[in-house]
Each structure stands twice: as C-alpha cells, then as structure tokens.
Amino acid sequence: MSGAINHDGRFGAYGGQYVPETLIPALDELTKEYDAAICDPSFVAALTAELETYVGRPSSLSDAPRFSKHVGAHVLLKREDLNHTGAHKINNAIAQALLAIRMGKRRIIAETGAGQHGVATATACARFELECVVYMGEEDMRRQELNVFRMRLMGATVIPVRSGTRTLKDATSEAIRDWVGTCDESHYIIGSVVGPAPYPRMVRDFQAIIGREARAQVLERVGRLPRTVVACVGGGSNAMGTFHAFVGDAEVELIGVEAAGKGLEASEHSASLQRGAPGVLHGSLSYLLQDAHGQVHPAHSISAGLDYPGVGPEHSWLRDTGRATYVSCTDAEALDAFGLLGRLEGIIPALETAHAVAWIDASRGRWASDDVVLLCVSGRGDKDVAQVAQSHTISV
Amino acid sequence: MLSERFAALRASNRRALVCYVTAGHPDPGASLALVQGLADAGADVIELGVPFSDPVADGPVIQQSSQLALDAGMTLDRALELGARAKPDVPLVLFSYLNPLLAAGSDVLTRAHDAGIAGLLVTDLPVGSDPDRERWIGESPLSFVRLVAPTTPTERMASIASHGGGFVYLISRLGVTGARSELPPDLPATIHRLRSVCELPICVGFGVSSPEQARAVGALADGVVVGSALVTAAGRSVDDALGFVRALRAEMDRA
Numbered sequence: 001m002s003g004a005i006n007h008d009g010r011f012g013a014y015g016g017q018y019v020p021e022t023l024i025p026a027l028d029e030l031t032k033e034y035d036a037a038i039c040d041p042s043f044v045a046a047l048t049a050e051l052e053t054y055v056g057r058p059s060s061l062s063d064a065p066r067f068s069k070h071v072g073a074h075v076l077l078k079r080e081d082l083n084h085t086g087a088h089k090i091n092n093a094i095a096q097a098l099l100a101i102r103m104g105k106r107r108i109i110a111e112t113g114a115g116q117h118g119v120a121t122a123t124a125c126a127r128f129e130l131e132c133v134v135y136m137g138e139e140d141m142r143r144q145e146l147n148v149f150r151m152r153l154m155g156a157t158v159i160p161v162r163s164g165t166r167t168l169k170d171a172t173s174e175a176i177r178d179w180v181g182t183c184d185e186s187h188y189i190i191g192s193v194v195g196p197a198p199y200p201r202m203v204r205d206f207q208a209i210i211g212r213e214a215r216a217q218v219l220e221r222v223g224r225l226p227r228t229v230v231a232c233v234g235g236g237s238n239a240m241g242t243f244h245a246f247v248g249d250a251e252v253e254l255i256g257v258e259a260a261g262k263g264l265e266a267s268e269h270s271a272s273l274q275r276g277a278p279g280v281l282h283g284s285l286s287y288l289l290q291d292a293h294g295q296v297h298p299a300h301s302i303s304a305g306l307d308y309p310g311v312g313p314e315h316s317w318l319r320d321t322g323r324a325t326y327v328s329c330t331d332a333e334a335l336d337a338f339g340l341l342g343r344l345e346g347i348i349p350a351l352e353t354a355h356a357v358a359w360i361d362a363s364r365g366r367w368a369s370d371d372v373v374l375l376c377v378s379g380r381g382d383k384d385v386a387q388v389a390q391s392h393t394i395s396v
Numbered sequence: 397m398l399s400e401r402f403a404a405l406r407a408s409n410r411r412a413l414v415c416y417v418t419a420g421h422p423d424p425g426a427s428l429a430l431v432q433g434l435a436d437a438g439a440d441v442i443e444l445g446v447p448f449s450d451p452v453a454d455g456p457v458i459q460q461s462s463q464l465a466l467d468a469g470m471t472l473d474r475a476l477e478l479g480a481r482a483k484p485d486v487p488l489v490l491f492s493y494l495n496p497l498l499a500a501g502s503d504v505l506t507r508a509h510d511a512g513i514a515g516l517l518v519t520d521l522p523v524g525s526d527p528d529r530e531r532w533i534g535e536s537p538l539s540f541v542r543l544v545a546p547t548t549p550t551e552r553m554a555s556i557a558s559h560g561g562g563f564v565y566l567i568s569r570l571g572v573t574g575a576r577s578e579l580p581p582d583l584p585a586t587i588h589r590l591r592s593v594c595e596l597p598i599c600v601g602f603g604v605s606s607p608e609q610a611r612a613v614g615a616l617a618d619g620v621v622v623g624s625a626l627v628t629a630a631g632r633s634v635d636d637a638l639g640f641v642r643a644l645r646a647e648m649d650r651a
Contacts, residue, residue: 016525016526017522017525018494018520018521018525018526019452019520019522019525020452020453020519020520020522020543020545020567021522021523021542021543021544021545021547021548021556021567022545022546022547022567022570022571023547024522024545024547024548024552025545025547025548025549025552026547163459163463164449164450164463169450170450173450173451173452176452177452177453177454177455177571177572180452180453180570180571180572181570181571181572182570183547183570184547184570279495279498279499280493280494280495280498280520281450281495282450282452283520288495290495290499292499293471293472293496293499293500294448294472294495294496294497294498294499294500295448295449295466295495295496296449296450296495
C-alpha cells in the first residue's frame with residue numbers, strides 16, 4: 001500500500017515533519033495509533049459500517065453519454081458528489097474522527113477553504129459527539145456563506161481568520177497554532193494530503209477508497225482499465241485518493257488539474273506543481289508558490305478549495321517521477337465547464353471539479369472514441385451556485 | 397561566542413537576558429537602533445527574528461511585526477546586513493523558519509557567520525526531522541540552538557541536548573509565542589527534567605512578559621527569553637523597548 005514511502009514517511013525527498021517541537025510527540029502518537037488502527041479489524045469494521053450506512057458508499061460510477069459524445073471519448077464519472085455532505089471530504093473526516101475517539105481526544109480542530117472539509121468535519125463531530133472548531137479565512141466565509149451556516153447548524157464553532165490572504169493557507173496556519181496549544185486534548189483533522197507526516201499518507205489512505213471502488217467499477221463496466229484518470233488538485237486529496245489505486249497500472253495516465261486562476265503567466269493562480277519550487281509550508285516539503293526570498297506567494301483561484309499555494313508531497317513526487325502529469329485550467333474555463341456538465345449531464349459539479357471537467361473539454365481530440373476517461377467528480381456545485389450567478393458568466 | 401557569554405554569566409552568578417526582536421520592525425531604521433541599544437540596556441543575547449509570511453509558531457504580536465517588516469522589504473540577507481551594521485557587543489542568534497533559509501542558498505550560513513551571527517535557531521526543524529539539513533547547520537560555524545517543549549519526553553530531551561549548541565531554548569508552555577500573565581505551574585518540573593539530561597545552559601521563553609516573571613524564571617533556569625512583550629514595546633518606540641529591557645535587567649539582578 002505504501003511502496004512510494006521511505007522509512008521516514010517521505011515521498012522521495014518530499015514530506016517530512018517540519019513543525020514546532022511541541023507537536024512532535026503528538027505526531028508520534030498519531031503515527032502509532034494510525035498504524036495500529038488500520039490493522040485493527042474492529043476499527044476497520046466500524047469505519048466500513050459508517051461509510052456504507054451513513055456516507056452512502058460505494059459511490060456510483062455514472063456513464064456520461066452526452067459529455068462523452070461532446071469529448072469524443074468514453075467518460076465515466078466517479079460520483080463523490082453523491083456522498084453525504086456532497087463531496088469526498090467526508091471519507092477522511094469520518095475516519096479521522098473515529099481515530100480521534102480511539103486516541104481519547106474529544107476536541108476536534110479543522111481548517112477549511114471551500115467549506116466542504118469543515119462541513120464534513122462538523123458532520124462527523126455531530127454524529128460522534130465531539131467538540132468541533134473550524135478555522136476559515138474571512139474571504140472564504142464570504143465566498144462560501146452557505147457552508148458556514150451548515151457548519152454552525154451542526155454545532156461547530158467557525159472562527160474567522162483575518163491574517164494574511166484570509167483564505168485556506170491562513171486558516172491552516174491558524175489551525176496549526178490552535179493545535180500547538182491544545183495537542184494534549186485535541187486532534188487536528190487536516191482536510192487534505194498535506195501537513196506533516198503521517199497526514200499525507202493517512203489522508204491518502206482514507207481517500208484511496210475512491211480509486212479502489214472506481215477501478216473495480218470501471219473493470220466491471222467496460223472490462224478494461226481507463227486510459228486516463230483525471231482529478232482536480234488543490235492540496236490534492238481527491239486526486240491522490242483517485243490516483244492511488246492506479247499508480248501501479250503503468251498504462252493508465254494520471255492527470256491532475258491545478259487552478260490557473262487568471263492565467264499561469266499572470267501571478268494570480270494556484271498552480272504550485274507547475275509554477276512553484278520545492279519549499280516548506282505547514283509541516284512538509286513540497287512544491288510551493290514562493291518568492292525568491294522563501295516567502296509564500298499568495299495563491300488565487302475562483303474556487304476556494306483550490307486556492308492554496310502548496311500541494312501534497314506525494315503529488316510532488318509523482319510529478320518529479322513523471323508518473324502523474326499536472327496541467328491547469330483558468331477561472332474562466334472552470335466557469336464554462338461548471339455550466340457544461342450541468343447542461344449535458346444534469347450534474348452541477350463543484351467549481352473545484354469544474355477545473356477537471358474543463359481540462360477534459362479542452363483536450364477533445366486526444367482520445368479514441370472507445371478510450372475510457374475516468375473523472376473524479378469530487379463534489380457537487382450547490383455551494384457555488386450563488387457565486388457563479390454573481391459572476392454573470394452563465395445566465396441562471 | 398555564546399558559550400563564552402554563558403560561562404561569564406555563570407562565573408558572576410547572573411542569568412542571561414535573551415531579547416527577541418523582529419528584524420525590520422517597526423521599520424528598518426528603528427530596528428537597527430534597537431539592536432544597537434539592546435546590549436547597553438542589559439541584553440546578554442539578541443535573537444534576530446527573520447520575518448516569515450506564515451509563522452505557525454507565533455502568536456498575533458510576532459505575526460504582525462513579521463508582516464510589517466516584510467511589507468517594508470525585510471529579507472534574510474537584509475537581516476544579516478542589519479546585524480553586521482549594528483555589531484552589538486553581545487552574541488546575535490538568528491531566529492528563522494526553515495523556508496527563508498532554504499531559499500537563501502547553501503552558503504547562507506557562511507554569510508551569516510561573516511555578518512557576525514553567532515547562532516541559529518530554526519522554529520520548524522525539530523531534531524531528527526531532516527538529518528541532511530540538520531547536518532548542514534550543525535557543521536556550519538554557527539551554534540545550532542535547539543528547542544525543547546513541555547511535551548518532549550525526557551529521553552528525547554537528552555537527544556536534543558546532545559545535538560544542540562550554545563544553549564537550549566525551553567518553550568515554557570503549549571501554544572504559540574505571546575505574553576501571558578502567569579507562568580505555567582509545571583515549569584519547574586519541566587526544567588528539572590531537562591536539567592537532568594542537559595549540560596547546555598537552559599533559557600526559557602514563550603509567555604515571559606514582565607520583570608517579575610523574568611526574575612521568577614531566572615531563579616529556575618540559566619536564562620530568560622523575552623519576545624512578544626518586547627516587540628509590543630518596540631512597536632511604540634525604541635525608547636520604550638530599551639526602557640523595558642532595563643526594567644527586566646534590574647529586576648533579574650536585584651539581590
């Protein structure tokens with residue numbers, strides 16, 4: 001399961017535990033407890049039961065006949081948008097909440113960008129009677145008002161973060177600061193494959209159910225593996241979860257779509273793997289948008305969930321080894337694709353997912369008509385409808 | 397230079413007053429004047445903070461001082477320049493997050509030494525986290541000052557002490573930097589645990605904000621680090637900051 005990982009929890013040179021000393025014992029404990037939990041049949045059974053009876057797994061694999069015709073390939077959609085709470089984030093939040101209970105920690109900290117991870121964590125905490133504190137950038141609270149309301153409805157405390165760019169990066173910093181002060185009683189549920197070890201590996205493992213299910217479903221449906229697997233990449237958890245089962249299938253091409261924001265040539269984008277350089281942020285070494293002095297460069301994306309200057313360390317490793325390819329789409333292209341999938345398939349994707357849809361749309365002609373293209377629909381777009389309507393790019 | 401300073405302090409039975417300032421805060425000119433004035437005001441060691449855009453170990457005061465300094469164009473190399481120009485009579489320890497150091501290139505530690513920097517403290521490079529980069533610093537001419545937290549198990553404290561140089565920086569409590577009104581009740585026990593496995597001088601920081609607290613900590617450890625409270629005073633004026641340091645010194649030295 002972890003062939004890519006070195007003995008010290010790194011992916012090649014990437015990853016690590018670049019954190020204040022205070023957190024090292026908490027990370028050691030988490031590593032030990034996580035490794036024990038995934039080998040413990042009672043933990044696995046409890047998690048499986050939650051995923052099947054509460055989250056709604058396995059998620060469907062949908063044919064997309066009109067979109068397929070439009071693209072000129074056989075596109076299949078892995079429907080993480082159909083999960084309870086509307087995105088893949090719940091897979092990880094439920095699993096880490098169960099782990100927190102196992103560790104005797106009843107207070108949960110989370111960061112959130114688009115609000116999907118915050119909602120998923122608030123949901124898990126309500127279900128398991130855990131205290132929930134979610135850090136969210138003030139700018140994102142404005143962009144994702146609906147999700148703020150959902151979190152509060154479920155009893156979570158949402159704390160506005162006013163430092164820096166007031167987005168996911170600063171929410172993550174603030175969540176880490178909380179954890180440095182409360183690590184004896186709190187568990188920090190990181191929402192993506194980022195952060196210090198063991199988080200990138202652990203979150204990937206909890207999301208790897210996406211790719212495991214999808215691989216089996218595709219084989220059952222069409223009798224062969226996909227030619228191309230596509231997912232959007234911010235921190236990179238839905239992509240890593242989707243890719244993981246296919247990494248060993250050399251013939252399957254893995255495509256991660258980053259947010260090009262206002263364009264890669266402008267400085268306002270979130271394409272850390274294409275325009276960044278290796279650096280240390282939030283506990284791990286990975287590609288990072290930064291200036292010549294090592295100061296983190298603010299990211300930009302219309303999608304709050306992709307608006308992050310770093311990326312999970314395993315993606316950096318997959319990039320350098322050439323096993324995965326990273327491309328990008330702009331805000332404008334994602335907005336077009338947001339409407340496209342709705343019109344052709346009756347599925348309104350999250351703006352994050354819309355980036356992956358946009359890349360497939362822009363790549364028409366690169367596949368034979370019977371090539372299978374697997375797209376992870378990481379979340380649904382209900383949360384984005386108001387923002388998209390305001391942008392006036394599509395009429396509603 | 398750090399070890400000589402601590403030996404001299406020990407010989408005179410005094411405790412070290414370690415003063416943290418953010419390079420470039422509140423503005424480059426005032427920052428230079430502050431670093432130049434600290435030794436006379438009573439500082440034994442000066443920690444020169446390199447501002448970073450995402451300081452996860454710092455509370456609001458140092459976050460804001462860092463942002464102000466960055467907005468005014470402070471960089472690691474300009475901080476070294478500031479240190480070289482100030483040339484204080486006491487050792488300078490560079491206090492940085494890892495990323496600005498990595499971006500500054502592999503010869504940055506030699507440049508720092510040439511600028512008169514005696515030691516280096518890296519907030520987010522705990523012992524054992526990155527042997528290659530730890531060796532890079534450990535084999536440089538700078539003393540590699542390591543941090544110990546109250547959560548650190550005693551056997552890990554021993555390992556940290558054996559990997560460190562200059563002094564050991566003991567974080568007094570869970571949490572980020574910032575002034576607190578009380579010292580943590582378990583501080584004497586934590587210092588005792590560390591002392592049992594550590595031969596280096598022990599300086600205690602995080603939350604020490606008044607002359608009385610500095611005196612109380614000085615009774616337990618070899619030195620006291622004052623950061624956020626000093627940065628707050630520096631935000632008012634250099635005179636306020638130096639007056640605060642004199643008050644700390646007077647209370648620590650009171651018989």
